[in-house]
Amino acid sequence: SKKNSIKRIISTMIVLKNVTCGYQDFPVLQDISLQIESGEFCALLGPNGAGKSTLLYTIMGYLKPSKGFISIFGKEIASVKHSWLAKQLAFVPQETRSEFDHTVQETVLMGRYPYLGLLQSYSSEDFEVVDSVLEELKLLELKHRWLSEISGGEKQRVLIARALVQQTPFILLDESLSQLDINYQIEIMKLLKAIHSKENKTVLIVSHNLNLAANYAERLIFLKEGKVLASGTPELLMQKETLKELFAIELDIMQNPHTQRPNIIYP
Numbered sequence: 001s002k003k004n005s006i007k008r009i010i011s012t013m014i015v016l017k018n019v020t021c022g023y024q025d026f027p028v029l030q031d032i033s034l035q036i037e038s039g040e041f042c043a044l045l046g047p048n049g050a051g052k053s054t055l056l057y058t059i060m061g062y063l064k065p066s067k068g069f070i071s072i073f074g075k076e077i078a079s080v081k082h083s084w085l086a087k088q089l090a091f092v093p094q095e096t097r098s099e100f101d102h103t104v105q106e107t108v109l110m111g112r113y114p115y116l117g118l119l120q121s122y123s124s125e126d127f128e129v130v131d132s133v134l135e136e137l138k139l140l141e142l143k144h145r146w147l148s149e150i151s152g153g154e155k156q157r158v159l160i161a162r163a164l165v166q167q168t169p170f171i172l173l174d175e176s177l178s179q180l181d182i183n184y185q186i187e188i189m190k191l192l193k194a195i196h197s198k199e200n201k202t203v204l205i206v207s208h209n210l211n212l213a214a215n216y217a218e219r220l221i222f223l224k225e226g227k228v229l230a231s232g233t234p235e236l237l238m239q240k241e242t243l244k245e246l247f248a249i250e251l252d253i254m255q256n257p258h259t260q261r262p263n264i265i266y267p
Contacts, residue, residue, distance in 0.1 A: 021058045045207055107147060108134060210264050229242075
């Protein structure tokens, strides 16, 4: 029935409805309505200050909208427990700088925190989940190494491993590639694509790299001045006029012979 199909649609996605949100009296996001479908691989792009990170923090409940609402699986996030949200959304920040050094194993184990009861310590199952993900991401031999001893690319894989052991349907990444060399950027995007395909996880990544986003994501979301300028496939959005509107620069487009996706050529 129509009612059931509407219910099913609502229960399989992140929905933002007329969301205005920002810091103090300054609204960064302005009247944004957006849906992230279950199982999508989306890249969020736009100039600095467009509101990309603010959008992620608002979805995660760190920032409260002054207007509008956000729901996940049909539940409005303003009224759910933080522990429930932590089982839906895993977050991969830019490379973290901590006051304290942790081992790779300790860092990844933190992703199991939402499953701990009050005064409970990590179980053998938690350690098994961690080992299994470390093996999948080729990090097992680094298990007892300190974060300060490993490369940027390895650190980013560790943060993705921490997100994976959270066993959430959604993974959000905030410019997680921007500090990395190009070889690591490609490696991480391939890894995310493989995780997305194999485990049907919904991936939303904030990116500055148009070509990487177009080559790996199924859907691009262009954000400008706190509003969604456009949303759709790379083929639809990687057009001269749209990119000029987004970045105020003339860019030529050609098809990447390896991926068959549109890529920009720098003038």
